[in-house]
Amino acid sequence: ATWNSIHNIPKNEWDFIIIGGGTAGSVLAGRLTENPKFKVLVIEAGPNNEGVLQSIVPGLQPTLPNSQYDWNYTTISMKGLSGRSVGYPRGRLLGGSSAINGMVYTRGAASNYDRWAKVTGDPGWSWDRLQPYLDKQEKFESPADNHSIAGMVDPAVHSGNGAVPVSIPGFLHPSSDAVTLEATKELGDEFRFNLDWNSGHPLGVGWLQATIGYDGTRSTAATAYLTPHVRARKNLHIVTDTRVTRVLPTEGARRLEVRTVEIGSPDSPDRVLLTASKEVILAAGAIGTPHILLNSGIGDQVDLEALNIPVVLHNPGVGRNLTDHIGFSLSFGLKPGAIDEGPWGNLLFDPALQAEALELWQTNRTGPYVALVPVDHLGWIRVPDNSPIFDQFEDTSSGPDAAHIEMVLGVSVLILIRCVLEVDSPKAVGGFYSTNVYMISPASRGSLKLKSSDPFSDPLIDPNFLDSDFDVLVTREGIKAALRFVDAPVMKGLITGVLGPLANITSDEDMDPIIRDGADSAWHPVGTASMSPKGANWGVVDPNLLVKKVSGLRIVDASIMPYIPCAHTQTPVYLIAERAADLVKEAWN
Numbered sequence: 211a212t213w214n215s216i217h218n219i220p221k222n223e224w225d226f227i228i229i230g231g232g233t234a235g236s237v238l239a240g241r242l243t244e245n246p247k248f249k250v251l252v253i254e255a256g257p258n259n260e261g262v263l264q265s266i267v268p269g270l271q272p273t274l275p276n277s278q279y280d281w282n283y284t285t286i287s288m289k290g291l292s293g294r295s296v297g298y299p300r301g302r303l304l305g306g307s308s309a310i311n312g313m314v315y316t317r318g319a320a321s322n323y324d325r326w327a328k329v330t331g332d333p334g335w336s337w338d339r340l341q342p343y344l345d346k347q348e349k350f351e352s353p354a355d356n357h358s359i360a361g362m363v364d365p366a367v368h369s370g371n372g373a374v375p376v377s378i379p380g381f382l383h384p385s386s387d388a389v390t391l392e393a394t395k396e397l398g399d400e401f402r403f404n405l406d407w408n409s410g411h412p413l414g415v416g417w418l419q420a421t422i423g424y425d426g427t428r429s430t431a432a433t434a435y436l437t438p439h440v441r442a443r444k445n446l447h448i449v450t451d452t453r454v455t456r457v458l459p460t461e462g463a464r465r466l467e468v469r470t471v472e473i474g475s476p477d478s479p480d481r482v483l484l485t486a487s488k489e490v491i492l493a494a495g496a497i498g499t500p501h502i503l504l505n506s507g508i509g510d511q512v513d514l515e516a517l518n519i520p521v522v523l524h525n526p527g528v529g530r531n532l533t534d535h536i537g538f539s540l541s542f543g544l545k546p547g548a549i550d551e552g553p554w555g556n557l558l559f560d561p562a563l564q565a566e567a568l569e570l571w572q573t574n575r576t577g578p579y580v581a582l583v584p585v586d587h588l589g590w591i592r593v594p595d596n597s598p599i600f601d602q603f604e605d606t607s608s609g610p611d612a613a614h615i616e617m618v619l620g621v622s623v624l625i626l627i628r629c630v631l632e633v634d635s636p637k638a639v640g641g642f643y644s645t646n647v648y649m650i651s652p653a654s655r656g657s658l659k660l661k662s663s664d665p666f667s668d669p670l671i672d673p674n675f676l677d678s679d680f681d682v683l684v685t686r687e688g689i690k691a692a693l694r695f696v697d698a699p700v701m702k703g704l705i706t707g708v709l710g711p712l713a714n715i716t717s718d719e720d721m722d723p724i725i726r727d728g729a730d731s732a733w734h735p736v737g738t739a740s741m742s743p744k745g746a747n748w749g750v751v752d753p754n755l756l757v758k759k760v761s762g763l764r765i766v767d768a769s770i771m772p773y774i775p776c777a778h779t780q781t782p783v784y785l786i787a788e789r790a791a792d793l794v795k796e797a798w799n
C-alpha cells in the first residue's frame with residue numbers, strides 16, 4: 211500500500227529499503243516484490259503520482275518542469291556557457307523523472323552498452339545480454355489514434371510483453387512530416403530514413419517513439435511497475451512525501467556496513483532511523499544519490515572535511531564524472547502557408563486551444579494532447595571519420611554505430627517549452643521549422659558537490675557544459691548539418707532563413723559565442739556514481755552495482771552509467787533497473 215507519512219506505516223521489518231521511488235526505484239520495487247519472501251519499503255520525497263493530471267496527459271508535459279513535481283534545481287554558473295547557470299529539473303513524485311520527462315523513448319547504439327561491458331569487465335552489460343530486459347521493459351502498442359504504423363517502425367525490434375507502454379505518437383503533423391520525409395529521400399546518406407532507430411543502429415532519421423500508451427496517457431515507471439495490483443502486495447510498502455537525509459553505518463560492525471536510512475524534514479530536528487536486513491538501495495537519481503552519499507560522509511575526504519562532515523569512506527569518485535547532453539535550438543522561418551498544421555498550429559501559445567485540447571483528451575482521449583509536441587522525427591548523425599576534429603581530439607563516441615549529434619525535427623521543442631514556461635519571451639509564435647541540435651557524445655565532465663553540511667540545502671551542480679572545445683566543435687558540426695538538412699530541395703521553397711543570431715555569421719568561428727550563449731541542458735545527467743571493474747581504484751560501484759568497500763549498500767539509477775549513451779536516458783535507466791532486480795534476486799536467492 212501507499213502512505214504519505216513515515217509515522218503512519220505499520221511497524222515492520224524490511225529486507226530492502228529503496229531510497230527514491232523514481233524511474234529505477236519503481237522498477238525495483240515492482241520486480242523485487244514478485245518474490246513474496248522479500249519485504250520492501252520504498253521511500254519517496256515527492257507525492258504520489260496517482261491523479262496528477264499534468265503527468266497523466268502527455269500534452270501537459272511542458273507544465274511539469276518548474277512545478278511542485280520538480281526539485282527545481284539550478285546549476286552553478288558555467289564558464290562554457292558564457293557564465294550562465296541553467297535550470298536543472300528532476301522529477302519529484304512517484305515515478306520520478308519518468309513522470310515529468312519528454313517521454314521520448316530511445317535506446318541508443320548497441321556499442322553504448324558494449325562499452326559499459328568493456329569498461330566494467332562484465333559482459334552482462336552488453337547490448338546482446340540486455341535484450342531480455344528490453345523485452346521485460348517494453349510493451350509496444352498501437353498509437354492512440356490507431357493510425358497504421360506500417361513503414362514507421364520495425365516490429366522485429368520491439369516487445370509487446372513488457373511493462374511500459376510505448377507507441378508512435380497518436381497525433382501526427384502530416385504537413386511538416388511530409389516535408390521531413392521528403393528531405394530524407396532527397397538527401398539520403400547522413401539523413402537517410404531509418405525505419406527504426408531503436409534497433410541498436412540509430413544513425414539516420416526516423417519516426418519518434420514515446421512512452422505513451424494506446425490509451426493516450428503517459429506511461430511512467432510508477433504507472434507501469436507500481437500498478438494497483440503491485441501496490442496491493444503485502445510485502446510492499448511505499449511511503450511518499452518523505453525525505454531521506456543520510457545512510458548510516460552499522461555501529462560495531464567488523465567491516466563497513468551501511469543498512470540504515472535516516473529520514474528527516476527541514477521543519478523539525480527529529481530524525482527517524484530504519485534498518486534493512488538485506489540491503490539499502492539508493493535510487494535517488496544522478497543528483498539525489500551522490501547528494502545523499504556526500505551528506506553521509508561517503509565521498510572525497512578533503513571536500514567532506516572542509517564542511518566538517520565526518521568521513522565514513524573516502525571515495526573521490528562520488529559526484530564526479532557528471533555527464534549530460536547539451537542542446538541548441540535552431541529554427542527556420544517559414545513562408546506563409548508553407549507548412550499548414552491546421553487548426554492546432556498555434557496550440558502552444560493559445561490558451562483557448564489548450565482548453566479545447568484538454569477537453570478532447572478528457573472526453574475520449576483524442577486530439578493533440580495524446581502526444582507531446584509537434585515533433586514526429588528524430589535524426590542521429592555522426593561527424594565524419596575524416597573530420598579534422600579527430601586530428602585534435604579522440605572520438606568520444608562508443609563506436610561507428612553511435613551518433614555524435616541528435617536532431618529534433620519539426621517545431622522547436624526547446625523554444626516552445628521556454629515560451630510556455632515564460633523563461634523566454636513568447637515571441638517566436640508558430641510559423642517556423644526547427645532542427646534542434648543536441649551534442650550527445652560530450653567530452654566535458656562536471657561534478658556535484660555539497661554547498662554545506664545541511665542535508666536540505668541544494669547541492670552545487672556543475673555539468674561543466676562545453677568545457678571541452680571538442681563539444682563546441684561538434685555542436686558546430688551539428689548546426690552545419692542542420693543547415694545542410696534545410697538545404698534539401700523540398701525545403702528551399704518553404705523556408706525564409708535561419709532565425710536568431712546565426713543569421714549573421716560569416717565563419718565557423720562566429721558560431722562559438724552563439725553556441726555558448728544559447729546552449730542548454732538536455733536534462734540527461736548521469737555518471738555521478740559510476741560503475742567500474744571489481745577492484746578498480748576509480749568508480750563508486752562494482753558491476754553488480756554494490757558500493758565499493760561497503761556491504762549492504764547498492765546504487766541503481768542513472769548515476770551508475772560510466773559513459774552517457776547517445777540516447778535520451780530513461781530507457782537506459784529502465785534497463786539498468788531491470789537487470790539490477792535480477793542481480794539482487796540472485797544475490798539473496
Ligand SMILES: Cc1cc2nc3c(=O)[nH]c(=O)nc-3n(C[C@H](O)[C@H](O)[C@H](O)COP(=O)(O)OP(=O)(O)OC[C@H]3O[C@@H](n4cnc5c(N)ncnc54)[C@H](O)[C@@H]3O)c2cc1C
Pocket residue numbers: 229230231232233234235253254255256275299300301302303304305306307308310311312313314315316452453454455493494495496498499502732733734735766767768769777778779780781783
Ligand atoms: C524534464 C525532463 C525531461 C526529460 N525528457 C526525457 C525524455 O524525453 N526521454 C528520456 O528518455 N529521458 C528524459 N529525461 C531523462 C530521464 O527521465 C531520466 O534520465 C531518468 O528518468 C532518471 O531515472 P532515475 O531513476 O535515475 O532518477 P529519477 O527518475 O529522477 O528518480 C529519483 C527519485 O528519487 C527521489 N529522491 C531524490 N532524492 C531523494 C531523497 N533524499 N529522499 C527520498 N527520495 C528522493 C526523487 O524524488 C525521484 O522520484 C528527462 C528528464 C527530465 C527531468
